[in-house]
Amino acid sequence: MNDSARKWIAFAIKAAITVGLIWLVLRGVDFGAALDRMAGLSPSAAIMAVALLMLHCFVAGWRWRMIMRLFGPALPLPTAIRLFFEGYFFNNALPSTIGGDGVRIYRANRLGLPLAASINGVLLDRVTGLTGLVILVAVGQPLLYAHVDDISTRLAFAAILLAGVAGVAAMILARRIPERLVPARLRDPVHKLSEATHAAYLHPAVSLPVLGLSVVVHGLIVASVYVIAIGLGLDVGLFESLVLVPAVILLSTVPVSIGGWGLREGLMVVALGLAGVPPDAALSVSILFGLAMIVAGLPGG
Template identity: 35%
Template sequence: MQSRFKQAILFSVKLLLSIAVLAYIARGLNLRQLRMHLLSVDPAMFVLALVLIFSQTFVLNGRWELIMRALGVSLDWLAGWRILMISMWFNQVLPSSVGGDAVRMWLLRQRGVQWPEAVKGVAADRFTALIGLIALMVVGLPVLMLRVSNQAAILAIGALTVAGVAGTLVLLTLDRLPKRLIALPAIASFVRFGALVRFLLLQFERRGALFGSALLIHLVTAAACYALARGVGAQLSPLEAGILIPPVVLLTAVPISISGWGVREGAMVACLGLAGVPSEQALSVSLLLGAISVLIGLVGGVIWLASPERGSYSADKAAKAANDNAVADASPGFGPGQGEQASSHP
């Protein structure tokens, strides 16, 4: 009962934040012009963006399958894609404290995957995506400095980039800490996870495909935003989309709002504004991108309705099991021996 009350409070806070940010952005805009941009978007560009974002699900699934294979788990491609789509339904359409990641872990467990592998597989998938995003921001920062004169914006995006690089390096080198610190339960799980990510990036035989897919996914998002920008008549170049959309994606991933609504819109208006895109058009791009995410989530919802696991699903139990196993994972550290064994899986 107390857990549900906390979930309701958290959901309410996130909802209020999303509404407050959207209201704040809309306050200074020409709403009539915004409505015109949304209704007059080029259908061909909208469909192109929809196809691009939907195609991401196949790349996402391929990346996740590689990670699970590195953990010694053979995940059927179609089964993995079905689980991924269902998780998007929970993320986009039914936002809650459970989230799509907990559902992914629960569905893996229903297929016989042990909790430690399910937790590590989903967490490593998320972190690999983050590394790809940070890499694009590192590459794009010098270009941004040459093309944008707003020093405050450059400083903010630069700080985000540096923080991302620093955080990644810290995680990957945690096992270099003194042994007495590594042995602490609060740190040990992060040390093991850092070792897993380092293995995936530096030693896994499919590391090129893994890192390449992480980059490709974010570039596809930038391409979809470029198509939407063109669809509403905004003057945005492909290069500008490539360097300005990654910071938007990074900020949207911060779990402080409902499925990123509000945060994404604020970040999109601020970042595209650096390229001279009017706020009304930038907000239109963000709202249309959000609508596409909801449409794809609905596809996952249809898959979930036909899923045999739906009858035994409990949101509370899935969240508790995922959280308990994420904290209490006491499995041995991941090493090259496990990876070499995993590489023989089909």
Template identity: 30%
Template sequence: MSEKARRTLWTLLKFGVTVGLLSYLAQSIELDQALELAASAHPGSVVLAMAMVAAQQVIIALRWRFLASMKAETPTYGRFFRWTMEGLFFNQTLPSSVGGDAIRIFRLARDGGLRVSHATSSVLLDRAFGLLGIVLIAAIFLPTMFHLITDPVMQQGVVLLLAAGLGGFAFFLILDGLPPSVRRWKIVAEFLNMSKQARHVLLSPPLLAKVGLSTAAGQTLALSAFYVLAQGLDVNVAYGVTMAVLPVAILIATIPVTIAGWGLREGVLIVALSYAAVSEPQALALSVLYGLVHVAVGLPGGLFWLMARTKAEKPETQSPGPAA
């Protein structure tokens, strides 16, 4: 089977899993009530949540530029912001967030003039630090999670999830310290340079401050938007509960078995928020509305992409030749 055929098959499988999960939730929950709740959200809360998610993209573009500029001259911040918005758009419309990352790599390499390897390193490092931020926020609010959910099996599952996230990042940092026989593996060799750059960030206080503060601010904004939407839906849930539950749902939704995490995120939030006395229709409405906010914020990225393609494909005008 060719690589293209495998990708197509995997995409179809993810589409099927997404449709299956959402269909199951729709049949198990009072879907009409959930949709009515989502439609009744206070417009001011929706606009504020969109503004917060948009502000996160501003910060992500800044963090990405910090990481890209470690070893190379980089384009202006405005271009990083446009490419970040394009990435968000494709994250929401393609079967995997890898699609959005590929767009960012393509833009930085082709239009930003950086080597493909350097562009790839900067994007994957940005992704890694973003996920690390989610893991750390979830760890900070772990006591709230355990106070909310007392089931030992679920508690152990959350701990294992966070431990896997932290362990994966720690392993990433020591890749170039592995035995030479392992470093020669193709998949390891391609990440060796990124491992060194990640350690450089952690060992450089000024750069660590920039990356750390931007990560904390960006993730806090996006997670807080969820709480704002809950208030707009008149869902009685504490801020600490949303900050404990949502990061775990986001981490689980990064498992590449559905399209943009749809279905997984909803299922996790429905179960977790039920411990906070949030009804299933309310949790489903809240999760769907949160996803739609990201889709709406990402729409300008699609416009940026179309404008860039139009400009690239526009034929050059030729000056008229000398008169006969």
């Protein structure tokens, strides 16, 4: 079986999972009520939500350029931002076998960056982005304990946090794995990516701005969700914004569905339900957020 066939099979599996997840969500939610709520979104909230996500792309493109400099020459800032928008558009608007990360890698390489540097730069950008989410989840833990007494929920959020920390630690320590345990073709890229992760996280001159931008990037995403919820007239506050939404976004990055659709909606219904938000309201927030991401990525189309 060639690579193209494998990609299409993987895409078909993702599509089936996406449909299945959406079906499961809709089974337990009044979709008609969700549509009615969505129709009531104020235009100003819609515009603000999209604007926040576009600003997130600008900041994320800046962060990506800072990361690329760890691997050698970097793209000019306007080019890095443009390529980030392109990747964002592919991730959210187009069901494809390539994905936004693949688009960024391909375009950066075509513009003169070495292929290994392009791959490692995008992968490390992903890692730092996830770390920003982990930081937000960690910051929200005290609020979680103040609002949720259920032990299983507390343990679930603690597990999410520990998994994120373990993933970052694994990236830093991968450079110490004995060579005989790593396939020959992966030794050099794994070593370089681990060294760059080490540099990005353990040297303040690099880690502080990169991780600071990562927190800002995801703070803007959380703010976009918050604006949508307020625009729908929902009673959401600091707890929902700083604790529940970052956890939903973090778990939605698991690449099991197309563009996170279905998975994100189910997680949002469950998470916001902890704060007493009705299922149809939580579903409407998630769908509108997904649509806002598509609109925000249009400059990269």
